[in-house]
Amino acid sequence: MATNAVIVSVIVMVVLSLLRVNVLFAIILAALTAGLVSGMSFADSINLMVSGMGGQANTALSYILLGIFAVMIGLSGITKLLVNQILNIFSGKKTMLALTIAGIACLSQNVVPVHIAFIPILIPPLLSLFDRLKLDRRAVATALTFGLKAPYVMIPAGFGLIFHGIIRDEMLANGMNISLNEVTLSMLIPGSGMIIGLLIAIFISYRKDRVSKAADQREIPELDMAEGFTHEPDPGSWKTAHTFTVIAILAALVIQLTTDSLVLGALTGIIIMFLTRVIKFNEGDQVVQEGIGMMGMIAFVMLVASGYATVLKETGSVSELVEKTTGMIGDSQMLLAFFMLLLGLVITMGIGSSFGTIPILAALYVPLCAAAGLSPMATAALVGTAGALGDAGSPASDSTLGPTAGLNADGRHHHIWDTCVPTFLHYNIPLFIFGMIAALIL
Template sequence: MMIVLVSVGIMIVLSLLRVNVVLAILTAGISAGLLAGLNPGDALEMLLGGMGDQAETAMSYILLGVFAAMIGYSGITGVLVRNLLQLLKGKRGFLVMAIAAAACLSQNLIPVHIAFIPILIPPMLHVFDNMKLDRRAVASALTFGLKAPYMLIPVGYGYIFHETISEEMASGGLDIAIGEIWKAMLLPVLGMVVGLFTAVFITYRRPREPKAQSDLSNASSKTEETPDTSFGLKQLYTIIAVLGAFIVQLLMDGSLIYGALTGIILLFVFQVVPFRYGDELAGEGIRLMGMIAFVMLTASGFATVLKETGAVQELVSKAVDAGGGAGILTAVVMLLVGLVVTMGIGTSFGTIPILAALFVPFCLSVGYSPLATTALIGSAAAMGDAGSPASDSTLGPTSGLNVDGRHHHIWDTCVPTFLHYNIPIFLFGVAAAVVL
């Protein structure tokens, strides 16, 4: 039981001490293996073996980074940003809420997940600095848009989330229709709305002087060298490439790899990106998203160690036994377990099967209703996704906000999102388990 608590604690402490997140996760994963009784060689082998589970995701993110760099070169983001700023007229709060609204579209209506962030955010960084906008508010807005829609709406990534909950609960002997799950998730999502408004209009409302640029950062790129930001034929071709990537992604069962490759090829075919700049822009794209890809690989290895050693199952089982009957205490214990597990694994989607396998039989035995059980599983899985150093809901915002080296992944993304979303999801999730 202590394996998960200690190893996740190691990851969090090292991350808060500003140790590189890859090193923090690697250390936590090896520690989990050693605590489980493995020798150092076997612990490392298990971790490395588990990294392959996220190979497709990692490759997707790298190709999306290349696609984003090429879109930035086209100058279309400059047109979009200029028009957006004219519309909002320098109002920081409205700008952040507009970013949150755009992020919401990435989960359901246009299911590109974090792919839009390296396209939209980097051209806006100088605007944020001129407005003295606190980037922590932007990180909070982006994370909200990456999480709340899929938690509530069964479309796009939301359908995958709701379908996973439904199937895993059915495996445990409790049937609930996909169309009913939103009712259980409504209160937890309202908690996220409260967290968003708190972050944007209270916690990070005040002007903030921009940080000094890191000496190690390299903000110059071809994406910033395109002189013409007026809308023309190049920008029209870019829109066609984006639409082509989106259509192919849908036709290939949501494959981001095929979608990104299609967009990249179309940009070359239409000569939006000259072939002579292809290698340079590909290198920039890899720099932009390569770190996220490697973090996801390492986190997958850590998750494999936790699951293969039985540490997660033991933790959940002990917590369920300690919870007692259907009431507030039991809901509190179950949600806290979900927080710890998801913080370590880094994905709510990957946590649902683990939690459902043990939560469903217990909830049935103590008398929780199907909706209350769904609220517990959905909330417990979603909690740690906001604030986890290994989650794409935090890695995505950092990838866009830290292009110039002025945004720290842990203190400027993970800590703000942890405080503003996990706390309200916890409180509203407990309330949902009690009233449903």
């Protein structure tokens, strides 16, 4: 089992990431490792990875366009008005600010399902405020990841309805009957562990004052998206440009929800900003450069992560890993639950997607749970929790890449040590424990 391609490649990715190797290189090297361990050549591994990158092409383009749209919104001056208002409300109340950000992030999964689209719009303008309040950005990262993850784990609406529906459909496809309501009830116990993790992060782990510095410890000037442009709106009062900006945001949201396309939504907002002259046409090149600078990294990481997931699937090492593990377990339901969750953690850390991992896990787990005498609700808790484990903390997950893209807009937030490690500790550990409890009592 120690030579299994999934285990070896995930270890390589995690170790390289912890050593501060750029996550893009870490994932590429992990994909090559998975291919080589499974018997592929370098060329075959690369070709397979590249062929799988198209699986996230739509997502990558969405993130680039959202970054451009976010830069435009920043240039309108409306975000500076927002920061001034937030400063008045949350002056000296940094804990409440972190909890509020968690609440806003929760809305992005269920009420207004835009996922990470709000982060490049909301977070970069607040970075100077975080520093003035001495709010630890790791607390903000855990708050954002909680909002991106906990709602779909527990609430059957928006992305949560999709997630719970996948669990139900895959369990039915593998011969175990369960209703959507039962899936929801089974996921409440694991999800409650994430609430505890959030409270520990905000009120204990990252409660102390902290001002983020650049990696080389030199001060970086305060982020100003207007630099290099021909105008800088006065944020002191509401202007026509702000009204058009709000219209663009609402139009982008409506188009995204009605067409289920982030690309069309972001394009709509961008076009409105140009047509209403909030942003001049001759500023287009600079806007695109700023937008790619903000969200380009996350887009390329998502592409490479998709290729890595393809390599893992094609090697057949996931099925092999589960088969070898279950052969060591015996009849113990506790050991079965423990190793299933552990395998889910390893697999999802590599693939980086809870939604994409569920079909893989369900096909392998459902027959095993049925043979061990676990109830459908206990099985749903195991499948759902195993899929959700690793999403928080994975260097390749949009639940961590999204927060980093916003918090690192001024170069003062490290993806691994300031986002992945805190979210891994505060969410995967309680998810694991509460998932075990759910599997044993349901």
